[in-house]
Amino acid sequence: MKTEQLIEQERIYLLHTIDRPPFVLEKGNGMRLFDQEGNRYLDFVSGISVNAFGYGNFEIIEIIKQQAAKLIHCSNLFYSLPQVELAKLLVENSFADKVFLCNSGTEAIEAAIKFTRRWGDTQGRRNSQPRYGIVTMTGSFHGRTYGALSATGQSKFQKGFGPLLPGFTTVEFNNLEAVEKAINENICAILVEPLQAEGGVNAADREFLLGLRQICDQRDLLLLFDEIQFGLSRSGSLFAYQHFGVEPDIMTLAKPLGGGLPIGAVLMRQKIAQNLAPGDHGTTFGGGPLVCAVATKVVQKLMAPELLAQVRQNGEYLHMRLNQLKARHSQIREVRGLGLIAGIVTDYPAKRVVGEFRKRGVLVCTAGKEVIRMLPPLIVQKEHIDEAVDIFDEILTQGVTDEGN
Numbered sequence: 001m002k003t004e005q006l007i008e009q010e011r012i013y014l015l016h017t018i019d020r021p022p023f024v025l026e027k028g029n030g031m032r033l034f035d036q037e038g039n040r041y042l043d044f045v046s047g048i049s050v051n052a053f054g055y056g057n058f059e060i061i062e063i064i065k066q067q068a069a070k071l072i073h074c075s076n077l078f079y080s081l082p083q084v085e086l087a088k089l090l091v092e093n094s095f096a097d098k099v100f101l102c103n104s105g106t107e108a109i110e111a112a113i114k115f116t117r118r119w120g121d122t123q124g125r126r127n128s129q130p131r132y133g134i135v136t137m138t139g140s141f142h143g144r145t146y147g148a149l150s151a152t153g154q155s156k157f158q159k160g161f162g163p164l165l166p167g168f169t170t171v172e173f174n175n176l177e178a179v180e181k182a183i184n185e186n187i188c189a190i191l192v193e194p195l196q197a198e199g200g201v202n203a204a205d206r207e208f209l210l211g212l213r214q215i216c217d218q219r220d221l222l223l224l225f226d227e228i229q230f231g232l233s234r235s236g237s238l239f240a241y242q243h244f245g246v247e248p249d250i251m252t253l254a255k256p257l258g259g260g261l262p263i264g265a266v267l268m269r270q271k272i273a274q275n276l277a278p279g280d281h282g283t284t285f286g287g288g289p290l291v292c293a294v295a296t297k298v299v300q301k302l303m304a305p306e307l308l309a310q311v312r313q314n315g316e317y318l319h320m321r322l323n324q325l326k327a328r329h330s331q332i333r334e335v336r337g338l339g340l341i342a343g344i345v346t347d348y349p350a351k352r353v354v355g356e357f358r359k360r361g362v363l364v365c366t367a368g369k370e371v372i373r374m375l376p377p378l379i380v381q382k383e384h385i386d387e388a389v390d391i392f393d394e395i396l397t398q399g400v401t402d403e404g405n
């Protein structure tokens with residue numbers, strides 16, 4: 001089907017929930033994507049942090065083939081080896097004692113909210129005071145289903161969908177005093193992204209996260225980290241909490257975990273897990289053998305010391321090159337981020353700059369209206385960073401004319 005025809009049919013048959021640029025992706029290889037007209041793109045989006053190993057990774061394709069031939073799905077009514085292997089790998093390499101597996105980021109957040117409330121309920125009954133409130137942050141993004149949407153600290157995502165789930169109190173991100181003020185006898189947890197990606201690529205201050213840990217310990221609250229976009233090695237450590245040196249009680253993962261297949265995970269301490277019994281929560285597809293076999297391979301690859309060292313080096317290189325560009329172009333107002341995620345604020349609407357990149361064969365995306373977001377696959381090399389930054393240089397030198405579609 002020709003590109004124009006496909007775009008027209010998309011308009012007719014699909015619910016319009018997103019604006020897309022006018023080309024049709026067909027295949028990928030390493031750091032490159034190709035549209036169906038044969039145009040080649042350097043990928044600095046990685047399927048929004050999903051494709052950690054780029055495209056066509058041989059090991060991931062092999063695992064998919066082998067496991068698909070054995071068993072794709074068998075239901076959580078039955079045991080399967082890949083599920084247990086994945087959970088063991090995650091537990092043995094994190095703060096957690098138990099794992100719950102589901103299908104997406106938002107679903108992991110839903111589960112985390114339920115597990116938190118169950119813990120709060122159990123604690124509350126002991127002290128004859130119900131505890132269900134969760135403190136969340138301005139600028140946060142946790143997903144599109146009702147619990148996750150209610151926890152999200154950006155009203156633009158919530159508009160027209162009320163009433164939302166009660167029990168969330170949003171306070172200013174990185175403001176410890178505001179968190180302290182929000183805590184009352186109903187609050188049982190604090191939910192935070194160590195780095196807010198959708199919210200504009202804003203990292204938490206280490207002191208802020210340390211302060212949250214201290215508050216949670218002193219007031220007997222749970223600390224929840226949403227590492228769905230920034231976790232799993234993008235920071236240069238397997239988990240972002242390890243980068244900051246602050247352990248949560250519950251952590252959500254998703255995006256890169258399934259190597260492109262859908263999966264979400266909630267990692268938790270035993271004190272939370274012990275309040276949940278068979279029948280309390282569940283899923284049909286979550287933790288199926290195919291995705292778990294792939295996810296096990298993905299985590300093994302993501303925790304390899306050589307990969308982590310490479311992410312750290314290339315992350316520093318990306319930020320160094322972007323800051324050099326900032327020094328030369330006054331249109332760049334700010335460069336933010338950490339590891340292999342960068343957010344750049346310029347004098348132009350982000351969408352138009354993204355269009356200029358695309359015209360020149362580089363895919364980047366936005367994080368809100370102002371921020372240009374770069375989050376390449378973790379296999380990115382210096383030469384790719386040079387290519388993307390040199391093109392940014394060209395865009396800023398020539399000026400932004402793209403209409404931004």
Ligand SMILES: Cc1ncc(COP(=O)(O)O)c(C=O)c1O
Nearest residue numbers: 104105106141142143226228229
């Ligand atoms: C931090 C964070 N939490 C939750 C989600 C929701 O994940 P999903 O789109 O898989 O439902 C996202 C998605 O962008 C995210 O970045």
